[in-house]
Amino acid sequence: MTTIIQQDDIIASVADALQYISYYHPKDFIDAMHQAYLKERSQAAKDAIAQILINSRMCAQGHRPICQDTGIVTIFIHVGMNVKIEGDLPLEDMLNEGVRQAYKHPDNVLRASILSDPDGARKNTGDNTPAIIHYKIVPGDTIDVHVAAKGGGSEAKSKFAMLNPSDSVVDWVLKMVPQMGAGWCPPGMLGIGIGGTAEKAMLIAKESLLEPVDIHDLIKRGASNRAEELRLELFDKVNKLGIGAQGLGGLTTVLDVKVHDYPTHAANKAVAIIPNCAATRHAHFTLKGSGPALQTPPNLEDWPDISWEVGESVRRVNLDTVKPEDVQTWKSGETVLLSGKLLTGRDAAHKRMVDMINKGEPLPVDLQGRFIYYVGPVDPVRTEVVGPAGPTTATRMDKFTRTVIEKTGLLGMVGKAERGDAAIEAIKDNKAVYLMAVGGAAYLVSKAITAAKVVGFADLGMEAIYEFEVKDMPVTVAVDSTGDSAHKTGPQVWQAKIAETEQVLTLKD
Template sequence: MTVIRQDDLIESIADALQFISYYHPLDFIQAIHRAYEREESQAAKDAMAQILINSRMCAMGHRPLCQDTGIVNVFMKVGMDIQWQGSMSVTDMINEGVRQAYNHPDNLLRASILADPDGARRNTGDNTPAVISYEIVPGNKLVIDVAAKGGGSEAKSKFAMLNPSDSVVDWVLQEVPKMGAGWCPPGMLGIGIGGTAEKAMLLAKESLMESINIQELQDRGPSSRAEELRLELFKKVNDLGVGAQGLGGLTTVLDVKVKDFPAHAANKAVALIPNCAASRHTHFTLDGSGPAKQTPPNIEDWPKISWEIGDSVRKVDLGKVTKNDLLDWMPGETILLSGKILTGRDAAHKRIVEMITDGEKLPVDMTGRFIYYVGPVDPVREEIVGPAGPTTATRMDKFTRTLLEKTGLIGMIGKAERGPSAIDAIRDHKAIYLMAVGGAAYLVSKAIIGAKVVAFEDLGMEAIYEFEIVDMPVTVAVDTNGESVHRTGPEIWKTKIEEHALKLGE
């Protein structure tokens, strides 16, 4: 009989979550590097360069890969011959490990979990509770997979109850373009097939805990229908040309995972869950001998990528820019921003619009200013601000027209595409939308030399800050005429990939 002590489980969970906050899995880094080396789209190549540089910086500095440090997912395989020693429930032990990890003074992680999700949406303050799945198995060990799943990729999860004769491939190829770029490709797709609705979703999520090994499968060939699907979807999804950050390119997915389960004769449940460029997961085993400790990787295994910006890149002083200056900013153009910007996410936008509706004076003047969609990690030691990458811009679409009309705002910075309503508002008001790279949060934070809360302090990480920045790199994603690179880029690269395949006779 193996005795699993309460403190050993708590310490192991906390250590694993700290570890994955700043170390990518090495197989993920190797896959991104391979994709970077073969990429022909310069915009996508630049995005992957920033992801690789950010990853190396985080591994060396022990700070989060992304400002969204995720919702904790834990998969427990509990041996039947285990005895527990402790006063807490196992669920409470895991949540205490989460609490300790996210409040670690040397590497504070952002608390993103809100209680009463359709009501007050109150932040729990410590990122608990975790989402936990238990399976009772033979043996005397406790095997655990731990992941921190970003909200942007989780938001793009899909489910369908297909007819038994329907094609899973056709459904996935229909859904991936609808996902846009908010899941921060390139990443992985997890697909669950069969069982019931909740079982398919669980299979898809669990598949994302596996290593990237599509090249091995390509070399040896498939031995099951699930492996056949992996190979077919890997090629066909990449042939869509979505590319890194949705900018168009050769690599949209680094791997596709498929897990299946027996199903009722009348059903074919199918779930699709993407993993983002901040892929964070690890596993460990407890055997009664003490807590599990993660083994740090060799930093020399990280590629040394340089990302150079030429002298021709436009540099913008935000203290001097006017609406007329925006008119010649070109879609896909790289711009370096310096000066002062405001920040604001969902909660701040909602409150601003409510204040406008009620005729209240806003706490900050937005006239002629840019707003950055971000919820930063709290700083530690000498930091001005913690990792501060962009959040998904489409969540702000429904507020965009009101802010452009009523506040004098002229520019927005976020990640991924904008929807039709936001693009129309941007065009109508001759405003601009700029994209920062999702998955490069620590790198972005190094451009921030000043930060202070200027409104809505009670919202925590969703408060409005004023950042002072120097040479923050962004890409023009929607210009003043409403042209979006997230529409034109994938279209161009899908055509190029098709033309290349025709030349090769594929």
Template sequence: MSTIKQDDLIDSVADALQFISYYHPKDFVDAMHEAYQREESQASKDAMAQILINSRMCAEGRRPICQDTGIVTVFAKVGMDVSWDAEMSLSDMINEGVRRAYLHPDNVLRASILADPLGARKNTKDNTPAVIHYEIVEGDRVEIDVAAKGGGSENKSKMVMLNPSDSLVDWVLKTVPTMGAGWCPPGMLGLGVGGTAEKSAVLAKEVLMEPIDIHELIKRGPNSRLEEIRLELFEKVNQLGIGAQGLGGLTTVLDVKIKDYPTHAASKPVTMIPNCAATRHAHFVLDGSGPALQTPPKLDDWPEITWDVGPSTRKVNLDTVTKDEMLDWKPGETLLLSGKLLTGRDAAHKKIQTLLESGEGLPDGVDFNGRFIYYVGPVDPVREEAVGPAGPTTATRMDKFTDMMLEQTGLMGMVGKAERGNATVESIAKHKSVYLMAVGGAAYLVSKAITGSKVVAFPELGMEAIHEFEVRDMPVTVAVDTNGEAVHTTGPAAWKSKIMEKINVEVV
């Protein structure tokens, strides 16, 4: 029988969460690099280059891979013969580890968890509580998997109750295109099949803790029907042409994972959960000998990647840019933004809407006329930083407010990640506005272009407050131009066509 001490578990959880905030798993880095090397779409290749460069920068600087440092999910397997030297419950110990990790002064992590989700939605300020799954198993050890799951990818989770005769492959291929690019591909798909509705969701989340091994599976060949389906889905999902960040390309998924469980004869519950380009998870075992701390990888594990914006890149002064200048911007074109940039996310947009509807107007210091807004909730800065990691959030969540912002505030353009809805694209064209895309999963890299930051409104919203950034050469892509042409529509369609043409030629 082993005795697990309270502080050992707390320290192990805190260490794991700090570790995964700035270290990608090596299997993810290797898979992303392999996809980068064989990518033929320049837009997707550039996006993956930024993700890999960001990953190495985070490993070196020990700062978060993504500004969304996630909701903590824990799978705890507790041995029946374990005893505890503790005054706290196991859940309280885990949550204390989360609290210490997210408030660590050397690497502050963004607190994103809101209590009272149907009411006040008040930030708990320390990212607790975690979502914890327990299993009582044989033995005298405690085995823990811990992950930090970003909201952008979690929001794209899909669940369905298929008929027993329905095809899982058909459902996945029909569903993945509806997920858009808000989950920051390329990443992994976790599929849970069987049990009951809630069991399939837990299976899907749990299987995402496993390492990327699809290329090993391709080499040795499948040994089961489940492995055959994994291979089929890996090939066919990538043939959809969605590509990195939804820009169109050869790689949409780095792996497809499936975990199943016996189910009712009348049922086939299925949940699909994507993992984004900020894949973060760790594993440790406590056996009574002390805390289980993570072992840092070698920086040699990261490839040497460079990314050059090229001589044709357009430089834009946000302080003087006009709508006439924007008419020349082409879909897919890279811009380097410099000047003052306002920020705002869901909660800020909701407050703006309320103020405008009441006739009260915007608060002092907030003037969107002729300005651009960046959809971001940054990490707090440490040491000499102007701001912590500050990558874009999913722009589609702001679609419901876009027409209001363009119509009533004089807003000229927006910066975010992923696609916009059809109605929003029409509104952008109507107002001769633009939507620019920054790469999700490159938050630390993006933050290096931010030279100054101050809160100008709604400080009570924490990371969702309106900031004014001073940026210098911040790289973005024209995602929707003033005519309403959207690269997230044209790019994947073009690459799906290219991929299918190539397959047809090979078959002939």
């Protein structure tokens, strides 16, 4: 019997799912993150997880994006062989129309991040299309769809290798994860694909991330195959690296590890790692010919009631009056609350500024003694002054850092995750500072922004230079004026603490 599925139902279902995942975390993820929060002993990591959970609840209540990077859309679609689709568009265009409608929704505008001509003009398509679409034709009379929205920061940390057949997958993963840094916003999930060809390993690694967080169930029942053995071993050993939430050092780096494998050539062992960040976003629906398949809202009681207090001893900083000598008293790992005028700028703005500096052209804004926030905010809706505005990965600005600091007098930077050695040296040499905001807490951060206006490069859209007025915006000193990096010292300390605890337990046994 043939099932007839209407074009409009496909479009509506995709649009609804993408809106849904922009502000609702999956319950399994919330539960796992809460477990990590309860057991965490590193205060910096515990604070970061608290901010992620508070942000998640706020987004669920306010129907605004969990992260300012609302992702590149990936769709896995299985079309039953007994299905007839009625419509005048190709299936790919139907799916992209669903994406378009979701990202242009007036009540919850999502950031358009997709650029055409990726090695040339890099022009924003304006509606976050096209999606990355994977098709299968399968037996049956339904259309089964998984949609996911993947942030660029975590996608950029994907790793691939063609190992020799005798090489250890575990050893390779444990070598790669520290190299991934914190730009993928841990704690999250690692999807690992083994086998097939190069592209197949990447595909099954991505597909594995659609599965629920269930590692603790696996720990209780035990492994029944090689893939499950790898999951258990890697979950244990990756967490013992001590990288922790946001890379600041702690007990939980991964909430789960997924492993999919596929038969491969005798001479090959393709292996891929794709991380899923703290803004885990995916949904599933099935079309049966009875109309659109819409998502069911979760119960807000599923979110833990967590508060985050910075304490009275926290350092409060007025950005409008802060001096270079003040910054030199700040120490790595310290919590700071920022108030005053904060500039923004990310990749495109930094490239343009450096080009102008090299040509001797004046910049649109004076950076002397100022702080710049690496962010591309979501457009505001209703009474908002700005949409969700969490940090972007700071290392992408590393190659511009020395020039910008030394030629403009920039005093400080705010971003996500660690800085590379070249940027740390530039910060140290110029007695500047780098502050870290929590990735995955974009809506929470936006509530500290009381005013926003574009002050430069308006043609760059979300990558324009804004001037924010902020009130008590929470950040951590990640690289102080002496070059001490919390992302280096934190994981080292916690890896040693975890090893010491393991040794004590072994001796007791």
